[in-house]
Amino acid sequence: MRTYLVTGGAGFIGSNFIHYMFNKYDNDIRIINVDVLTYAGNLENLKDVEKRDNYTFIKADICDSEAIGKIFEENDIDRVVHFAAESHVDRSIKNPEVFVQTNVIGTAVMLNCAKKSWELPDGSFKEGKKFLHVSTDEVYGSLPEDKTSFFYETTPYSPHSPYSASKAGSDMLVKAYMDTYKFPANITNCSNNYGPYQFPEKLIPLIINNALSGKKLPVYGDGKNVRDWLYVEDHAKAIDMVMEKGKLFETYNVGGHNEKQNIEIVNIIIETLQEMLPDSDPRKAHVNTDLITYVEDRKGHDRRYAICPDKIKEAVGWEPSTCFKDGIKKTIAWFFENEEWMKNVINKDYQKYYESMYHMN
Numbered sequence: 288m289r290t291y292l293v294t295g296g297a298g299f300i301g302s303n304f305i306h307y308m309f310n311k312y313d314n315d316i317r318i319i320n321v322d323v324l325t326y327a328g329n330l331e332n333l334k335d336v337e338k339r340d341n342y343t344f345i346k347a348d349i350c351d352s353e354a355i356g357k358i359f360e361e362n363d364i365d366r367v368v369h370f371a372a373e374s375h376v377d378r379s380i381k382n383p384e385v386f387v388q389t390n391v392i393g394t395a396v397m398l399n400c401a402k403k404s405w406e407l408p409d410g411s412f413k414e415g416k417k418f419l420h421v422s423t424d425e426v427y428g429s430l431p432e433d434k435t436s437f438f439y440e441t442t443p444y445s446p447h448s449p450y451s452a453s454k455a456g457s458d459m460l461v462k463a464y465m466d467t468y469k470f471p472a473n474i475t476n477c478s479n480n481y482g483p484y485q486f487p488e489k490l491i492p493l494i495i496n497n498a499l500s501g502k503k504l505p506v507y508g509d510g511k512n513v514r515d516w517l518y519v520e521d522h523a524k525a526i527d528m529v530m531e532k533g534k535l536f537e538t539y540n541v542g543g544h545n546e547k548q549n550i551e552i553v554n555i556i557i558e559t560l561q562e563m564l565p566d567s568d569p570r571k572a573h574v575n576t577d578l579i580t581y582v583e584d585r586k587g588h589d590r591r592y593a594i595c596p597d598k599i600k601e602a603v604g605w606e607p608s609t610c611f612k613d614g615i616k617k618t619i620a621w622f623f624e625n626e627e628w629m630k631n632v633i634n635k636d637y638q639k640y641y642e643s644m645y646h647m648n
């Protein structure tokens with residue numbers, strides 16, 4: 288039975304990945320989830336898997352080399368899927384240090400512990416081991432608005448925010464381990480994800496939650512920045528396929544050609560909520576475009592992201608399965624069915640963050 292060590296499995300993409308893997312492989316795999324449970328880590332995301340015999344949660348910090356080393360010593364880990372990170376650009380602008388600590392130092396610790404555990408006396412690595420580093424398209428910087436340019440795996444790195452700079456640093460460390468030691472790894476650089484369990488500091492869950500609560504919908508700058516949105520389950524599928532079929536030492540971009548301006552996203556959410564809310568629901572009356580509020584732009588705001596996914600399609604046969612129209616309906620339906628989850632997340636710390644970030648309630 289193959290053993291996966293998933294870091295950051297209590298976060299948004301990590302928890303969706305764990306669900307995806309158990310749905311697909313059931314009892315044929317074992318997953319060890321290592322997460323320190325920051326504000327973004329939530330064990331409620333994993334309630335339905337926590338009693339499985341082939342699932343273990345370990346609360347540990349990826350920067351703690353003793354704790355991580357012990358996990359490798361006590362378990363025969365076959366695959367590392369490294370999600371754990373500080374992930375929100377706005378927070379990185381206010382408090383960059385923790386991004387460097389977790390994203391750069393934490394990745395160095397993970398690489399070092401895996402290398403120590405997997406390396407043979409002759410400097411080669413045990414058969415079948417792989418480290419998959421989950422990264423972002425933001426490392427490539429910003430594209431012009433002309434719609435003809437894309438991020439390729441060969442696009443030079445040009446990160447602008449402390450978040451993307453720290454992710455670029457972590458990617459470079461993985462590349463250095465591959466080049467120097469022939470360390471068995473892959474890097475995936477994915478575009479913006481959305482779906483169940485996403486923390487409401489990110490655009491899509493924030494807009495859904497605010498609209499349902501009749502609160503203002505903050506749009507940065509002119510609202511015309513473009514992001515390339517991917518349903519989170521499609522990202523999980525891509526990671527699994529790269530792990531299975533990806534050639535060692537390669538980087539794969541992950542994205543589904545779904546570019547949209549932020550203001551389009553906000554309008555689609557309003558329309559979809561209007562469509563999905565029954566007439567008897569009192570919230571239907573206040574969900575409308577009057578809530579849209581243009582606010583001060585994000586510092587250093589990248590204008591456009593767009594992935595060219597040709598390489599991953601050709602190499603491993605990955606293509607997204609969920610179009611945006613269906614994905615956003617599934618996401619909104621999930622938030623309708625999980626109001627308790629949102630209530631628990633919108634706690635005092637979140638309110639404090641929201642007020643300091645947006646200077647409004």
Ligand code: NAD
Pocket residue numbers: 294295296297298299300301321322323324325326327328329347348349350369370371372373374375389393421422423424454476477478479480481486
């Ligand atoms: P998230 O913020 O929802 O989750 C991050 C998880 O990491 C949390 O559970 C948190 O508790 C954990 N964590 C943070 N610091 C830790 C530490 N020091 N030790 C152990 N655990 C720690 O993030 P996400 O949106 O799920 O992103 C996951 C990964 O995917 C990140 O590496 C991110 O850069 C990358 N990524 C995200 C997106 C996106 O759109 N969200 C797109 C591309 C790539």
Ligand code: DAU
Pocket residue numbers: 374375376377422423424425477478479480488489490491493505506507508512513514549585592
């Ligand atoms: O591209 C991949 C990246 O996508 C990931 O690496 C990051 O971890 C993830 O957070 C995400 O980064 P973004 O900064 O693109 O996502 P966010 O949801 O924060 O913002 C999306 C766009 O919406 C961005 O242009 C900023 C804008 N925005 C965001 C918020 C929170 C607003 O206009 N208003 C808002 O309130």
